[in-house]
Amino acid sequence: MLAEIKGLNEECGIFGVWGHKDAAQLTYYGLHSLQHRGQEGTGIVVSDGKQLTGVKGEGLVTEIFTAEAMKQLNGHAAIGHVRYATAGGGGYENVQPLLFHSQSGSLALAHNGNLVNANSLKHQLESQGSIFQTSSDTEVLAHLIRRSGYKEMRDQVKNALSMLKGAYAYLIMTETELMVALDPHGLRPLSLGCLGEAYVIASETCAFDVIGAEYTRDIMPGELLIINEKGLTSDRFALSTTKSMCMMEYVYFSRPDSNIHGINVHTARKNMGKRLAFEAPIEADVVTGVPDSSISAAIGYAEAAGIPYEMGLIKNRYVGRTFIQPSQSLREQGVKMKLSAVRGVVEGKRVIMVDDSIVRGTTSRRIVSLLKEAGATEVHVVISSPPITNPCFYGIDTSTKEELIASDKSVEEIRQLIGADSLTFLSLEGMVKALGQDGEPKFCLGCFTGNYPTEIYPDTLQYYYQRG
Structure with a gap:
């Protein structure tokens, strides 16, 4: 997303x-x-x-x-x-x-x-x-x-x-x-x-x-x-x-059947979900994940929380990932086309919706709306990564700083904007530990912390921190 x-x-x-x-x-x-x-x-x-x-x-x-x-x-x-x-x-x-x-x-x-x-x-x-x-x-x-x-x-x-x-x-x-x-x-x-x-x-x-x-x-x-x-x-x-391997490869980009530096991506995401259940215990009836990159984390959350995992959201396989779309209008249309809520699963239920990240918040808002339109009585959004507060300069698809919703809004403000009953992000420590790493992490966490492994040149900084 x-x-x-x-x-x-x-x-x-x-x-x-x-x-x-x-x-x-x-x-x-x-x-x-x-x-x-x-x-x-x-x-x-x-x-x-x-x-x-x-x-x-x-x-x-x-x-x-x-x-x-x-x-x-x-x-x-x-x-x-x-x-x-x-x-x-x-x-x-x-x-x-x-x-x-x-x-x-x-x-x-x-x-x-x-x-x-x-x-x-x-x-x-x-x-x-x-x-x-x-x-x-x-x-x-x-x-x-x-x-x-x-x-x-x-x-x-x-x-x-x-x-x-x-x-x-x-x-x-x-x-x-x-x-x-x-x-x-x-x-x-x-x-x-x-x-x-x-x-x-x-x-x-x-x-x-x-x-x-x-x-x-x-x-x-x-x-x-x-x-x-x-x-x-x-x-x-x-x-x-x-x-300094990019953490977002584990969170979002790589396929779950890939291994990066000996760490299986599915296992890493499942562990993130388990950590999230420990950090954000919620009373609910079902857990569902946003296809496809969030499914592993949702399974981990459900397993750790003892709440049934259900396919509350279905992806239309003939529509590509929304982040690939080159314009905002196309991306929003893509969200409407690619996902459907399963009424038989979520109607009358308190739903925990697991997703991997929130950038602008527009996609999250649409998915929360889909679930509530399908009859969910509550939608609790849990994110298997920390808030993305800074641009990535290394090729990952995040926006200019002022377009990142978490750069100037609190978790509560984001919750209100996306229409969720609650919103929780995984802690930075929890994310790193989910990959079995203690002490000094061997990852790039720049989009979460603002600390980058390389010098960022002035013309690059100017581009990302200001609208062109």
């Missing part, structure tokens, strides 16, 4: 294969399993060892990669991308992977995350003669690589990556090798797997399950993997690293 975002920031999914005769087909299935991370654009670039060929478009994986399109993608290596386009950042030219051709060879890039110093780097590069073809911050890396004074590709990439600030999981492919890089804080999830003799890389481990690959390990912060005909080599482009 996250709100619309503006600018170049995006929440995306990336997938790569090296050393498999059906690389494009595997990437198709991998991207399909990551479709929840972005529904507005997708692309695949393949290498046959001599050239890079790409197909991309605005739409879903099944819409873009028709049988005819797949015939164009022949090679032993591939990288793919699913994208959530942001306001001002849409358009065919911004769909990834970005593919560049030059006399020294071709280069393809797929990126999940957001660079907080993208504007500063763009100004610098443009003053040196660079001409940007897209409005995506991803293109910055291509220019930095090509402008590097180093001879070897590995050194060019390491030098370019060392200049980036923010969140980034990159797949970088040339005709002869595939490189995998994760930012020094490990803000975005990225894992390595194997399928026979082939290597696979994905934003989430659920993609490995779909193609029958075996999970090997997570990519480490500041690590650069180089995969070519000689095999796999691990290098580092950043020696100073601090693990």
Whole structure:
């Protein structure tokens, strides 16, 4: 239920294969399993060892990669991308992977995350003669690589990556090798797997399950993997690293069957629900969750509270997640289309509605109204994360500060606005403990606390804290 975002920031999914005769087909299935991370654009670039060929478009994986399109993608290596386009950042030219051709060879890039110093780097590069073809911050890396004074590709990439600030999981492919890089804080999830003799890389481990690959390990912060005909080599482009995985991957974005740094997402969310039941005991008749990302937390709450879990809300499977919609009017219409209250479950009942987050509050208000229209006598809203009070600068879909309802309103004020009989948020401590972490957390909690793991550049701050 996250709100619309503006600018170049995006929440995306990336997938790569090296050393498999059906690389494009595997990437198709991998991207399909990551479709929840972005529904507005997708692309695949393949290498046959001599050239890079790409197909991309605005739409879903099944819409873009028709049988005819797949015939164009022949090679032993591939990288793919699913994208959530942001306001001002849409358009065919911004769909990834970005593919560049030059006399020294071709280069393809797929990126999940957001660079907080993208504007500063763009100004610098443009003053040196660079001409940007897209409005995506991803293109910055291509220019930095090509402008590097180093001879070897590995050194060019390491030098370019060392200049980036923010969140980034990159797949970088040339005709002869595939490189995998994760930012020094490990803000975005990225894992390595194997399928026979082939290597696979994905934003989430659920993609490995779909193609029958075996999970090997997570990519480490500041690590650069180089995969070519000689095999796999691990290098580092950043020696100073601090693990700060985005907490919202566990709360909302990742699929429940994915594992991130050894923590199963479903189990994490269920534990959040259990902690919430401990922190917010409520007398009620049924517990229901908002499909889909809140179901695990709702099951945990019901189990811990000893209250029956029921399917009080049904999702129309032919409507995408509301946060994907690029405008407020489309998003509100999407809420009306995608959810229905089950009258036979909630009528005459005191209902505990579990959700993962509240950003603007418009979606919560609509769902509370749906339940009461269906006959619920009381609707108690419990949220399996703390209030989101600050923007995310790293690619997660939260708004400018003044659009975040919790940035200037109390819990009671929010309760009144959404029409709930009560409203409770999970504590920050409870959320972290739900993931089995004690002491210093190894997560980015910036949207909850305002404390960010990296420096935030002035032009980025100005954008997010003021309406454009």
